[in-house]
Each structure stands twice: as C-alpha cells, then as structure tokens.
Amino acid sequence: MAMEDGLVSEDDILLRSEKEFHDAAKRNDTERMQELIRRGVDIKVKNKMDRKALHWAAGAGSEQAVRLLLDHDMEVDDTDSFGMNALLLAAWFGHLSILKILVSTGAKLTCENKNGLNLLHCAAQRGHISILEYIMEDLENVQLNKVDKSGKTAFHLAAEHGHPEVVEFLIGMGCAHDLKDKEENTALHLAAKQGHSDVLQKIMETGESIDEKNIDGMTALHLSAEGGHYESIRLLLEAGCNINELTHTNRTALHLVAQHGSGREVKLLVQAGINLDSVDTQHTSALHLAVLNNSTGIVKDLIDAGCDLDIFDSRLQTALHVAAEHGQQNIAEMILISGVNLNLLDKQGKTSLDVAARGNHVNVVDMIIKADRFYKWEKENVTSDSDSLVGMSLTFKQDHRQETQHIRSVLWKLASKYLKPGEWKTLARHWKFSDAHIRAIEHQWTGTKSYKEHGHRMLLIWLHGVITAGENPIKGLYEGLTGISRIDLKACDSRQMRIHPLLKNALQCEVRFFENGLSTYQPGDAMLSSNTQH
Numbered sequence: 462m463a464m465e466d467g468l469v470s471e472d473d474i475l476l477r478s479e480k481e482f483h484d485a486a487k488r489n490d491t492e493r494m495q496e497l498i499r500r501g502v503d504i505k506v507k508n509k510m511d512r513k514a515l516h517w518a519a520g521a522g523s524e525q526a527v528r529l530l531l532d533h534d535m536e537v538d539d540t541d542s543f544g545m546n547a548l549l550l551a552a553w554f555g556h557l558s559i560l561k562i563l564v565s566t567g568a569k570l571t572c573e574n575k576n577g578l579n580l581l582h583c584a585a586q587r588g589h590i591s592i593l594e595y596i597m598e599d600l601e602n603v604q605l606n607k608v609d610k611s612g613k614t615a616f617h618l619a620a621e622h623g624h625p626e627v628v629e630f631l632i633g634m635g636c637a638h639d640l641k642d643k644e645e646n647t648a649l650h651l652a653a654k655q656g657h658s659d660v661l662q663k664i665m666e667t668g669e670s671i672d673e674k675n676i677d678g679m680t681a682l683h684l685s686a687e688g689g690h691y692e693s694i695r696l697l698l699e700a701g702c703n704i705n706e707l708t709h710t711n712r713t714a715l716h717l718v719a720q721h722g723s724g725r726e727v728k729l730l731v732q733a734g735i736n737l738d739s740v741d742t743q744h745t746s747a748l749h750l751a752v753l754n755n756s757t758g759i760v761k762d763l764i765d766a767g768c769d770l771d772i773f774d775s776r777l778q779t780a781l782h783v784a785a786e787h788g789q790q791n792i793a794e795m796i797l798i799s800g801v802n803l804n805l806l807d808k809q810g811k812t813s814l815d816v817a818a819r820g821n822h823v824n825v826v827d828m829i830i831k832a833d834r835f836y837k838w839e840k841e842n843v844t845s846d847s848d849s850l851v852g853m854s855l856t857f858k859q860d861h862r863q864e865t866q867h868i869r870s871v872l873w874k875l876a877s878k879y880l881k882p883g884e885w886k887t888l889a890r891h892w893k894f895s896d897a898h899i900r901a902i903e904h905q906w907t908g909t910k911s912y913k914e915h916g917h918r919m920l921l922i923w924l925h926g927v928i929t930a931g932e933n934p935i936k937g938l939y940e941g942l943t944g945i946s947r948i949d950l951k952a953c954d955s956r957q958m959r960i961h962p963l964l965k966n967a968l969q970c971e972v973r974f975f976e977n978g979l980s981t982y983q984p985g986d987a988m989l990s991s992n993t994q995h
Contacts (some may be wrong), residue, residue, distance in 0.1 A: 479506045486514035486530065489523035489895045494530075504533050517546035519563065524555035525569045527563075544574035552596075553582050556591035570600060578608035585615035585631065588624035597634055605636045612642035613651075620648035620664060620733040623657035628664065638667050645675040653681035653697070661697070671702045678709035686714035686730070689723035711741040719763070720745035722756045727763070737768040746772045752783045757791050770801045779805055781813040785829070788822035790858065797832040797857050818904035826905075827918055828857040831925045837891030837893075838930055860925065862957060864923060868934050875938075876916035884945075885916030891945050892923050939968040944992045 474564070475483070482502045485493040494514075507513045515534055518526035527547075531537065540546045548568045549746060551559040564570070573579045584592040589700075593615075596603055606614050610780060615927045616636045632638065635753040639646055649669055654661040655899050661681070665671065672680050685693035694714070698704065705713055718726040728749075740746050748768050751759040760780075764770070773779050778786070781801055784793040806812060812835070819826040837858075860869065876885065889899055902915050924939075927934045 463705070468688050474509050475506065478502050480508075482506075483508065483512070483514050483517050485519045486518040486523060486526045489518070489521070489526045491525045491529050494526060498533070504530065505536065507541075510543075513539060513706075515539070515547050516541055516550055518544070519556065519559050520550040520554050522551075522559060524558055524562070524760060527559055527635055529530065530670060531562070531566055537563060537566055538572060540574070543682035543899050544576075546572055548572060548714075549574055549578070549580065551585050552583040552589065552592050553587055555584075555587060555592060557589075557591050557595060560592060560595065564600070573609075577608070579607060579968050581605070581607065581615045582609055582613075582618055585624070585627050586618040586622050588619070588622065588627050590626050590630060593627060593630055605631070606640060608640075608642070611644075614640055614648075617646075617648050618642075620657065620660050621655055623652070623655060623660055625657075625659045625663055628660050632667060638664060640675075641673075641675070641881060643734075644677075647673055647675075647966040649673070649681050650675050650679070650684055653690070653693050653707040654684035654688055656685065656693050658690070658692035658696055661693050663702050665696070671697060671700055672706060674706075674708075676706070680706050682706065682714045683712070683717060684710055686723075686726060687716065688722060689721050689726055691723075691725050691729065694718075694726055694729055698729070701845045704730065704735050705739065707739075710743075711739075713747070715739070716741055716745070716746040716750060718982075719756070719759055720754060722751075722754055722759065724756070724758045724762065727751075727759050729909055731762060731766045735934075737763060737766055740772060740774075743775045744772075745774045746780070746986070748772070748780045749774050749783060752780045752789065752792055753787075754793055755789055755792070756786070757795070758796055760792050764795055764799050767959060770796055771805060773805065773807070777805075777807040779813065780806075781829075782811075782816050784806050785813040785817035785822065785825050786820055787819070788820060788825055790824050790828065792826055793825050794816075794857050797828060798855055803829065803833050803836070812897070814901050818901040823905050823918070824859065826901050827859075827922055830894070830901065830922050831857045833898070834894075834922070834926045835929060838926060842930070850866075860928075861920065865924070865928065868924065869921070871935075871938070872920040873917055876920055877913045880913075880916045882912040885912065887945050888916075888941055889919045891941055894919065894922075897929075898922075926938065935968060942968065 463619070478497060479502060480495045482494060482504065483495065505513055515530045515537070516539075517523075518530055525783065538546050540550075546568070548563045548570070550558065570580065578586070581593070581596055584596065606616075608614055608700065609618075613621070613637065615642070616628065616631045616638065640648055646654070646731065647662045647669065649661065649671065650673070652664060674680055676951060679687075680702065682694065682697045682704070683706070685697060695786060707713060708960070713735060715727070715730050715737065716739070718730060738746055746758065746768070748763050748770070749772075750923060751763060770781070771779055772781075779801070781793060781796045781803075782805075784796060803812060803814065803874060807816070811819070814826065814829045816828060880888070886899055902918055905914065924934055927937050
C-alpha cells in the first residue's frame with residue numbers, strides 16, 4: 462500500500478483506497494476493483510454505517526461487481542447499521558437479477574432489518590412488482606401476512622406508500638385486508654391518511670368495512686379529512702361511509718378539515734350533509750376552529766350553509782368572542798352581517814364587545830357597536846323580510862367612501878376642535894348609545910387627548926346608522942347638538958354645553974341647503990369651509 466493512503470476525511474473511518482473500492486463496486490467498475498484487490502485492499506472493510514462493498518454493489522444493481530465480490534466474500538448475510546443486508550438492499554432498490562444471484566448463493570431468505578422489514582415488506586413498500594412476483598412464485602413458505610415491528614403487513618406498506626398495482630397483486634394472492642397495525646390502522650386507514658385515492662378505490666372494491674376506527678377513534682374519512690385529501694374524501698362519501706362518525710375526542714371530519722384550512726374539502730362535506738354544529742369534547746364547533754385558524758373562506762362557507770353562530774366553547778366563547786379576542790375584522794364582520802346574539806357572556810362574564818375592547822381591537826369594537834345599533838334599528842323599522850337591508854350593501858367596516866368624505870371631515874373637526882372632554886358622551890347618550898358602548902369606546906387610551914379620538918369614533922358609528930337608515934346626517938347632527946345643549950338645564954348647571962355659535966350657524970346653513978334640495982349644492986359650501994377662527 463502506498464504511503465499516501467490516509468483516511469478519506471476526519472469523519473470517515475475508511476482509507477482512501479477502501480473508499481475507492483466501495484465507489485468502484487457501486488458503479489460496477491470491476492477492472493478498478495481487481496486492481497485494488499491486487500494491491501491488497503480489504504474487500505470486507507465497512508464504513509461508519511457498517512456498509513461494505515457488497516452492500517453498495519447490491520443496492521446499486523451492479524451485477525458484475527456483485528459476482529466478483531461473491532468470489533472473495535462469502536459473508537453474504539452481513540448487515541449494515543440499519544439491519545439491511547445485500548438481499549434486502551436488492552429488494553429495496555428493485556434489482557431482481559442481483560436478488561436471484563444472492564438467493565442462488567444461499568443468502569438467508571428470512572432475514573429482517575432493524576424495523577422488522579423482510580424481503581416481502583421491502584419490495585411492497587417500494588412498489589417493486591417484479592420482485593414480489595418472483596418472491597411469491599419461486600421462494601418457499603412465504604408468509605404473506607407477516608408483520609414488521611409496527612404491526613404492518615406488506616399490504617399495509619403498499620397501501621401506505623401508494624402502490625396500487627402491488628395492492629392489487631397482494632389482494633390477488635389472498636392477503637388479509639382487515640388486519641390492524643399497532644395503531645389499529647387497517648390498510649384502508651393508511652391509504653386514506655396519505656390520500657392515495659387509487660389505492661383506496663382498490664381496497665374498497667374488496668368490500669372492506671369503511672367505518673373501522675383506529676386507536677384514536679378515527680375512521681378513514683377522518684384521516685382523509687385531516688390530511689385535506691379531496692379525492693379520498695369524495696370516494697369514501699360516495700361509498701356511503703358514516704359522515705358524522707366521531708373520533709375519541711368527538712370530532713367529526715368537518716372539525717378536521719376546518720382546523721387544517723382545507724376549503725374545497727369543507728364544501729364537499731357540507732354538500733354531503735354533514736352536521737355543521739357538532740361539538741367536540743372541548744365543546745368546540747368547526748366554526749370555532751375555522752375562526753381560530755383565521756380561515757375566512759371556511760367561515761363564510763359554514764355561515765352560508767347555516768351553521769349556528771351562538772354555539773359556545775368550553776370558555777363559553779362564541780365564534781364572535783374568538784374573532785373579537787384575536788382582532789379578526791373580516792370574520793367578525795361576516796358574523797355580524799349574519800346577525801348574532803351580542804348579549805352572550807363568556808366564563809368571565811364578558812360580551813364579545815368587552816373582549817374586543819380588552820384586546821384593544823378598536824376596529825372590531827366599533828363594528829360590534831354599529832351592528833348592535835343596526836339590529837335595534839332594524840327591529841324597530843323593518844316590517845317584512847323584503848324591507849331588510851341585510852344584503853350585499855351592509856357593512857360594518859370603516860367607511861372610506863368618496864360620497865361621505867365631506868361629512869366625515871365635519872365630524873373629525875367637531876370631535877377634535879369643538880367638543881370638550883365628556884361632551885361626546887352626553888351626545889352619545891342622546892343618540893341612545895348604551896353605557897356598555899361608551900365604556901368599550903373609552904377603553905382605548907392614548908393619553909389626555911383620548912377624548913377627541915373617542916368622540917370621533919362615536920360620531921362615525923352614529924353616522925353609519927344614519928346613512929344605513931337613509932337619513933340626512935347634517936340635519937341629524939344639528940338636531941343632536943341643539944338637543945344636548947338644552948338637555949336637563951338644572952343638572953347641567955354652569956357646565957351647560959355651549960355649541961360653538963359658528964358651528965351651529967354653519968350646520969343650520971347645511972340643513973337648509975339639504976332641505977331645499979338645491980341641484981347646485983356642493984357639500985361644504987357652508988360647512989366650516991371658511992376656516993372659522995375659534
């Protein structure tokens with residue numbers, strides 16, 4: 462051996478010549494192998510994974526190299542650190558010719574790797590049909606239903622890894638279809654879990670029970686749902702599986718698709734008539750899970766399908782409580798537009814409005830107050846369903862429309878320049894804002910000037926109601942302001958409100974403009990446009 466034949470690298474235990482010998486065996490380079498053998502290389506030397514040249518050659522399908530090695534190395538059953546020997550490697554990588562050579566050399570046929578996989582398991586898991594045919598036809602006493610350490614048969618492995626032709630072959634050979642592994646999964650469960658719908662189809666054709674449960678109480682439908690496998694879910698539904706089957710934690714397939722955010726799958730289950738309002742052991746509905754997941758599309762599908770919005774979980778929180786807690790505006794709005802009971806209290810005795818205020822989700826707070834006021838208005842004013850405004854136009858979000866730009870700037874000026882601390886609350890009460898509404902608005906604190914922000918928010922909430930009701934906002938504002946400056950004079954005492962005369966004047970002009978319905982009317986002709994000095 463030449464002197465320069467050091468270790469390949471610090472993390473390898475092979476000499477350069479030994480590594481070269483392994484590589485030559487892998488690429489079937491028998492000339493180089495013979496040259497190295499003549500130079501005295503140890504052909505049985507193993508690398509740090511306990512692999513020797515015979516392993517590499519068998520795994521790579523290098524036939525000449527295998528024959529050459531078998532002339533010098535009769536220890537054909539040696540295993541590597543995974544418990545794989547040359548025979549199992551040939552089966553795993555699908556090299557039939559190598560397998561035959563090893564069998565004729567007398568390799569042990571009942572060997573297993575560290576996980577208990579035998580020849581049949583290896584070929585089935587990897588989908589090598591030609592090797593399976595050879596094993597079944599030419600080898601003696603093959604145990605078709607032998608299990609590995611996790612309790613899986615070759616049939617389980619072929620199903621789990623999605624090999625329909627192997628599944629079909631094993632069924633034809635008469636394997637047992639209903640055996641359960643250590644997790645109590647049948648082959649049907651494993652195919653469903655991985656979404657191998659073609660395999661699922663073949664197993665279902667054997668007439669296997671499709672509602673079997675595994676160790677967690679999950680059926681094939683649950684596992685397909687959890688994985689978000691559309692096609693598998695569709696096949697199981699078509700085959701008439703029990704759509705409302707519950708897991709050990711009382712979850713339906715709908716809970717699982719909602720939690721994993723699979724929108725198409727939700728639609729599929731909803732169309733098939735799954736129970737929308739089923740609750741699990743935590744008293745959680747599919748809607749709760751979709752909200753927690755912020756899956757807006759799924760929430761919409763469930764609401765459109767008519768799910769119950771007032772179901773509460775173990776904390777007594779409704780879906781709106783959850784959306785309020787996380788500040789989810791789009792979801793909160795969808796729920797509010799559908800119409801919900803805003804008086805429901807959670808375990809802490811909080812409404813969804815309280816929860817939104819506590820989380821400082823200002824936009825959600827304002828939306829809930831708008832909805833609360835709208836529901837009351839609708840109850841008093843809308844007689845039949847045909848009158849109802851609930852439709853595409855209803856929104857509780859912040860208004861950024863061009864048409865309301867002018868009145869919104871009026872309200873901003875009113876709140877920031879004219880209303881003194883506390884005056885917005887008098888006005889709010891005049892407009893029938895409840896104490897809870899006022900408390901929720903006031904919860905936001907940005908410093909001593911907070912009252913300006915509070916007043917502005919209150920005015921915009923009020924404006925939403927006025928516009929929804931189709932009334933004249935300027936007129937309403939003028940009446941509100943004159944109304945509160947006269948409220949209960951005795952109580953007001955010296956703190957009696959004085960609405961700034963210029964503001965009053967300007968508002969009166971605007972009201973007249975509105976009422977005369979002048980075609981030339983430009984919003985802002987009279988209103989605070991002349992940069993009035995205080």
